[in-house]
Amino acid sequence: xxxxxxxxxxxxxxxxxxxxxxxxxxxxAHVVASFVVLGAVLDSFGIYDQLIQxxxxxxxxxxxxxxxxxxxxxxxxxxxxxxxxxxxxIFKLTSAGITSAILFGFLTALIFKPKG
Amino acid sequence: xxxxxKNYSDNIKPYLPKVPYVRNCLKAFVSGGLICVIGQFLQxxxxxxxxxxxxxxxxxxxxxxxxxxxLMTGCGLYDKIARFSGAGSIVPVTGFAxxxxxxxxxxxxxxxxxxxxxxxxxxxxxxxxxxVVSAAVLGIIRLFLAQAx
Numbered sequence: 473x474x475x476x477x478x479x480x481x482x483x484x485x486x487x488x489x490x491x492x493x494x495x496x497x498x499x500x501a502h503v504v505a506s507f508v509v510l511g512a513v514l515d516s517f518g519i520y521d522q523l524i525q526x527x528x529x530x531x532x533x534x535x536x537x538x539x540x541x542x543x544x545x546x547x548x549x550x551x552x553x554x555x556x557x558x559x560x561x562i563f564k565l566t567s568a569g570i571t572s573a574i575l576f577g578f579l580t581a582l583i584f585k586p587k588g
Numbered sequence: 589x590x591x592x593x594k595n596y597s598d599n600i601k602p603y604l605p606k607v608p609y610v611r612n613c614l615k616a617f618v619s620g621g622l623i624c625v626i627g628q629f630l631q632x633x634x635x636x637x638x639x640x641x642x643x644x645x646x647x648x649x650x651x652x653x654x655x656x657x658x659l660m661t662g663c664g665l666y667d668k669i670a671r672f673s674g675a676g677s678i679v680p681v682t683g684f685a686x687x688x689x690x691x692x693x694x695x696x697x698x699x700x701x702x703x704x705x706x707x708x709x710x711x712x713x714x715x716x717x718x719x720v721v722s723a724a725v726l727g728i729i730r731l732f733l734a735q736a737x
Contacts, residue, residue: 482627487613487620495609505718508715509719512722512726516726534620535679535684538719576658577692580659580692581692587664
């Protein structure tokens with residue numbers, strides 16, 4: 473059941489992005505940037521956690537979960553250390569994603585030759 | 589008035605290629621959904637075989653997807669998928685990995701330091717900037733409200 477939900481919710485978020493590109497003529501960079509902000513805003517109202525409960529990877533794989541994870545990490549440290557905790561905790565949950573993106577991106581660029 | 593510069597954007601409308609809205613959305617839905625299903629499989633795999641919790645399994649899942657997407661970008665496979673699926677391959681975290689790897693590859697001829705390392709975040713940087721700024725602003729507001737009431 474979680475697989476069906478992941479497919480439906482993940483697909484629906486991608487359709488939203490496609491509509492922003494086709495109908496509102498946004499560039500992919502604008503779409504991705506606004507989705508990150510959207511994820512952070514949805515986390516503020518606790519909506520995104522319910523979406524993850526419902527759809528699993530369908531909510532954690534789209535880039536909206538990056539904004540959600542940034543705010544989540546910031547708040548968990550913020551409740552302990554006050555305003556300074558926001559800066560301490562903001563990359564707490566996303567550090568695996570950013571580290572692997574830098575590492576694998578760099579290594580791939582070294583190994584492969586540019587095409588086209 | 590065909591040569592009226594003020595109505596230029598209206599005048600060129602009949603000559604623009606028609607966008608197949610429904611077909612593009614279907615493609616994005618199916619391919620984006622499939623990437624998320626692959627992610628769900630990986631997540632279940634990490635929970636069962638490496639004893640991650642449901643909450644912590646997201647980290648190795650996205651790291652694995654990023655590795656796969658980086659390698660596919662290096663082989664030129666990801667571009668072929670992206671041409672078909674549109675936003676279906678941009679919105680998932682694999683699109684983030686693709687933008688980093690392709691920007692680095694594109695500038696490889698300028699050298700490892702000035703080309704690859706400098707341009708790694710030339711496309712993906714906006715995601716991190718907007719994410720951090722919005723999360724910090726919302727975090728400050730939430731902390732202020734929590735302390736005030």
